[in-house]
Amino acid sequence: MRHEQTQIPFLSSEKKDVWMVEARVEFKAQNNTPITVSLSLPEDTSGYKLYFEQSVSAGYGFSMVQKDGIKRGEWSIRQAKGKQVLYYKAQIVQDFTDDLPLNKVESKLNPKDDILWSASEQIAAKEILDLAYAKSSNNITFTRELIKILKNIEKRDDSSLLLLKHNYMDVLSKLLTDAGVVHRVSLALELEDARRNKALTSVIEVLDKGEWILFDPKNALQDVNKNFLLWTRGGKSLIDVVGGTNATVNFSMVKQNMPALELAKAHFDESGFGIFSVHRLPIEEQSIFKMLLLLPIGALITVFMRLIIGVKTSGTFMPVLIAMAFLQTSLFLGLLNFVVLVAIGLLLRGYLSNLNLLLVSRIATIIVIVIFLVAFMTLIGYEMGFNTGMSVAFFPIIILAWTIERMSILWEEEGAKEVLTQGSGSLLVAILAYMAMINGYVAHLFFNFPELHLIVIALMILMGRYTGYRLLELRRFREFKNI
């Protein structure tokens, strides 16, 4: 379904957790040398989705490049002086539902193990490996056991011996190499809300059945995808600075709650459906479409009210137009405006018909009069503290003029009663149509899933084939009850 493809939510209020992650690169520039800073950047692959990336760094050129299959951001400048600060910002959303290759094999890269065991260490290592091997069934359980053993430093002599001289991660990696387990050391960012100045942590990834399984080396937890954002993988350097010294990278992050729609918009630019999306249009056109895509709802309601209920309206789709006018004015004020204007317009038109004018010039005169009336109402409303008529724009004026004309013709031909019947029928349908069109869910669904209009068409066709009685006919023919 398109919903799944584009992640457009069904409800406009749906929200998602979004991590706003900021990497802050600091270094000291060497004078008079061109500077290139290369920072490894996260990718979509680890159960997270990048929605938005940006770099804020005054004076620097910035671009994203692929180096050895790894995404890196490169800042460059001809000359800089003193302490430099560069920022990389990304918006990241957890997304495990997607079919993204979670931890696909990029390269069977083994970390360089540049530590050498001494003779005593060799024995200790062997002991640990044997122990872990005995307690495990495959590479994954083996790694888990290994981490557990190494963590119990105080209890075991052999592990404490190894860790005496060497770094924990190096030991773990070396032991895995010794055991012949394909693995790599990666740097990941542990996501915690509202943390600043956080460094990356090393994690271990073990290859199993073509997939990299992530381990938190601190506690042997396997399912760490949820709060670990893999930043740089397979032992590649996090940062390279040419022309600078003392480079450090710090991370800050904050968890945000964003409307899912916003995210989806950012996302489906790339997906195939994006091309057909209204969201690609400029905002101004979008707002026109928002109105336009609502029109079928009003039409559907009019069809229903006329064919199934049997309400009399003046003009087939005038109620929809009136409802559209209400959308621009708001219901109560729109209704008030409408009734008052039509009433005054009818009175004035009665006078005009005494002048013996031709029809066309009469309608034209009415339009001008309506404009005056609208201006007048606006002034009164303004003085009284309502902000009314200003929104009665060009479009509703035409509708008003037209309504007045039709109503007055109706008055002359069929009398006031018919004007009242059809007028109130039109208003009733217009109000219902307005209520449907103003509904946030309806507006959201039909704007974001325009294909729903096919259902609308289907319903209209269905009703168009309805040969049963209209609801009001059950009243019209009530006399037949007594036969």
Next chain:
Amino acid sequence: MLNFIGPFTLKRRGILGMNSRNIEFISRYNDRKLFPLVDNKLQTKLLAQEYGINTPELLFVVRYQHDVYRLLEKLKNISSFAIKPACGSGGKGILVIKGRDGDGFIKSSGMVIGLQEVTKHVTNILAGLYSLSGDQDVALVETLIEADAVFDDYSYQGVPDIRIIVFQGYPVMAMLRLSTKASDGKANLHQGAVGVGLDIKTGKPINAVMNSEKILIHPDTKHSFDGIKIDNWKELLLLACSCYDMTNLGYLGADIVLDKNKGAMLLELNARPGLSIQVANSKGLLPRLRKIEKEKVASKRANVQKRVEFVLGFENF
């Protein structure tokens, strides 16, 4: 307060509903391109003359605005006449002048109006005020119908007319429409005119309604409808049914007036006749329409005479 009838009861009584009429009869049996024949009274009239069907005599046609000012000259020797829009519907925009009073014109209500009023009315017609689509229209000036005395006791001002529903050339239901004070002399049921259902085989009154309520006497003349008797009923049926051959419209309402001197005349045709005739007749249209639909096959290409005889021969119709 809300008085409704169940849909199944309606169905059992064979009442034709609006949706069913539109889909199963009008759009199925009335070719849209034939509509102008009946929507334009001038075309209907010319066609009727061609087929030798009796209609009120056409005196002249006002087509252009500048002709309006020669109206007085054209009306010089005519004291009573009716002006109607060619494309009007439901009796809209019809001005009836029954005589002269010096320079003034006497309307059917007895009110005297000046020439200016008359020209204004024609101007409105030409501008399309009364036409269905609001397009420009032409005005027909016809001789006035002199209502047959049989209806004198049952009508307030206007001329009563008889609406006959003709389905595929067969008469199916008839109704006499009588104007009232409430309907302002007009013969339209939804404007408050009285509808008297007529037995399709004999032309005798069955039942009368006003504003969808059953009534027994005319509200203005206080006469009981039982006394209505229409002579030459078969002649009326023949006139109505020959309109099918003339227009080819399968579902049709023919409005017929009885003139004192010239007998039955076709006033206008309607390709979308209303449903109130069922209320006036206390009968649903559907069983009759279905019966014709079935019988039509057996009696293909029957002439008017045969078709009317056919219906008169039905039991229970």
